[in-house]
Amino acid sequence: MASLGEEAVRNKQVILRDYVSGFPKESDMHVTTTTTTKLKVPQASNAVLLKNLYLSCDPSQRTRMTNYQSSPYFLSFTPGSPIRGHGVAKVLDSGHPNFKKGDLVRGITGWEENSLITPPATETLTKIEPTDVPLSYYIGILRMPGMTAYAGFYEVCSPKKGDYVFISAASGAVGQLVGQFAKLMGCYVVGSAGSKEKDDLLKNKLGLDDAFNYKEEPDLNAALKRYFPLGIDVYFQNVGGKMLDAVLLNMRIGGRIAVCGMISQYNCLDKPEGVHNLLHLIAKRIHIEGFLVHDYNHLYPKFLDWVLPQIKEGKIVYVEDIAEGLESAPAALVGLFTGRNVGKQVVVARE
Amino acid sequence: MASLGEEAVRNKQVILRDYVSGFPKESDMHVTTTTTTKLKVPQASNAVLLKNLYLSCDPSQRTRMTNYQSSPYFLSFTPGSPIRGHGVAKVLDSGHPNFKKGDLVRGITGWEENSLITPPATETLTKIEPTDVPLSYYIGILRMPGMTAYAGFYEVCSPKKGDYVFISAASGAVGQLVGQFAKLMGCYVVGSAGSKEKDDLLKNKLGLDDAFNYKEEPDLNAALKRYFPLGIDVYFQNVGGKMLDAVLLNMRIGGRIAVCGMISQYNCLDKPEGVHNLLHLIAKRIHIEGFLVHDYNHLYPKFLDWVLPQIKEGKIVYVEDIAEGLESAPAALVGLFTGRNVGKQVVVARE
Incomplete structure (x- = not known):
């Protein structure tokens, strides 16, 4: 010009x-x-x-x-x-x-x-x-999504070796890391995603124990019961709405839910979907915590020191x-x- | 006979x-x-x-x-x-x-x-x-409702002097004690109940800062904004449903919700009401925890030692x-x- x-x-x-x-x-x-x-x-x-x-x-x-x-x-x-x-x-x-x-x-x-x-x-x-x-x-992995997965999983979910961990939007920017972190800790990890391609990624590339396509599950409660017959200890929530309701039915006593995101709700903010099964919070003494990554900025140097070698050694992929x-x-x-x-x-x- | x-x-x-x-x-x-x-x-x-x-x-x-x-x-x-x-x-x-x-x-x-x-x-x-x-x-005060109020308020709500505390079903078996415990700690305390008689009880006999009749509030969100212009730090939830939704709109950053009961939901367990505003959990980093009193049985002797003298001295009424x-x-x-x-x-x- x-x-x-x-x-x-x-x-x-x-x-x-x-x-x-x-x-x-x-x-x-x-x-x-x-x-x-x-x-x-x-x-x-x-x-x-x-x-x-x-x-x-x-x-x-x-x-x-x-x-x-x-x-x-x-x-x-x-x-x-x-x-x-x-x-x-x-x-x-x-x-x-x-x-x-x-x-x-x-x-x-x-x-x-x-x-x-x-x-x-x-x-x-x-x-x-x-x-x-x-x-x-x-x-991605080195900043907001990485820190979100790190703080959300280690600081909010109080995970223990052997915990049954469920992750929704498990192949997304944050979910794919939570799944890998949970496997490194020795948890049983299942993720949900929206296609067979993503499920294959979760199982074959990211090393999760199992994965399912939520779009092909007419009954999310039944799906969760199939993958978690003994229930869920930790739910890393990226989705909200119906999935949260189904998870509440399948949580174990003392379960923890980290509320990272509610992508299913971002497009209906005028009239968000109702969550109906909160009564289960009481009988199962469930702890739900919303969090924002910037509250954990002080952990960033520690996170970088921990994650960079694992990326270079191929133990964590992105x-x-x-x-x-x-x-x-x-x-x-x-x-x-x-x-x-x-x-x-x-x-x-x-x- | x-x-x-x-x-x-x-x-x-x-x-x-x-x-x-x-x-x-x-x-x-x-x-x-x-x-x-x-x-x-x-x-x-x-x-x-x-x-x-x-x-x-x-x-x-x-x-x-x-x-x-x-x-x-x-x-x-x-x-x-x-x-x-x-x-x-x-x-x-x-x-x-x-x-x-x-x-x-x-x-x-x-x-x-x-x-x-x-x-x-x-x-x-x-x-x-x-x-x-x-x-x-x-x-009552010396067993389940008393311990529920004690464990729920002191152990689950993490209260601090000066906190803005809201209690639903505030004149009930548990609520009337949470309000008094919160006042003893130096919190600003407002309760909701279902009649003018109960509101008078909350303000005049139990010493709460204010009280309102939820049945006369067509807009619970507006009511809470009136009583908590700066928002709510602690919500002791006995009710669930619409009140929880309104509270979520009015929580402050880092707020805590103890889920003690959901009396509004006990009669529609087949189809519980939806809670729509859980998205606020994230931006405000809200911590919700369901609890059952029997997990806190070990605190009962400590509770009795603390509460009996206060009953006898008239500092706590029931x-x-x-x-x-x-x-x-x-x-x-x-x-x-x-x-x-x-x-x-x-x-x-x-x-």
């Missing part, structure tokens, strides 16, 4: 059109190109200009498409602006002393080619020290589903809710 | 006719008189013959009227037999070395004048050492609703589910 000014550059962006109700559709977002971003940070600012490399698709981004107005607990995206989320990026220019051109960083960025982050709060943007694992792992290019990002995000992705959904932002 | 044999005595009984679905009715039970019980235990047995003095009406008795068949978690009553429950009784005759004629005991007994308990497991029948508190307290005679027992039990009772519902079994 010869008509562009000297400093103006094109910046492809994935824009949220408007607040969403129900299932998100690709048409809730549109890909456009602006020419407003310059490849320099404004003079005398402490901003950082990023070239985005990998962008993360997370179920929680759906909740941010709901208009929460002034809720202190849920933050909404701004319609007309790029989707925001976790990413890995390279610093193109920096007015901030912590970052310099060429640095690799991870943190909260925009769904666009280049993002001007200003001011870059250190807790939302962190330099990546070089490692020999894929850079995309810094939006399955990614890579979508190429920002044009593919809306479909990749929407696909989380139909289970299209196999493993952690990553978008490659670079051209 | 001159026709009775020398040893035969009349024994009035409250019999469960058949399993119950939906709300229990007085006609689900009938009062009858048998003449089979003798005032002696069978020779060479280790049974104990009790003259029942006080019988306890507990919401959990409704759950035992449901036919659970072989569930290991819920035990059903036997239709055609007397209702069973907690009671205070005097020993008329004993073949057991731990008990002798004239002893006062508390434990599991039948809804009848005289009960032959055989064999009397020591965990279900315990001698009462003389105290100067009313004997009926041994089915409100009882006394029904006279076994004929009044069916109505007293059914009344728990319409909120007819004010305080702990007791039936006086003696003539």
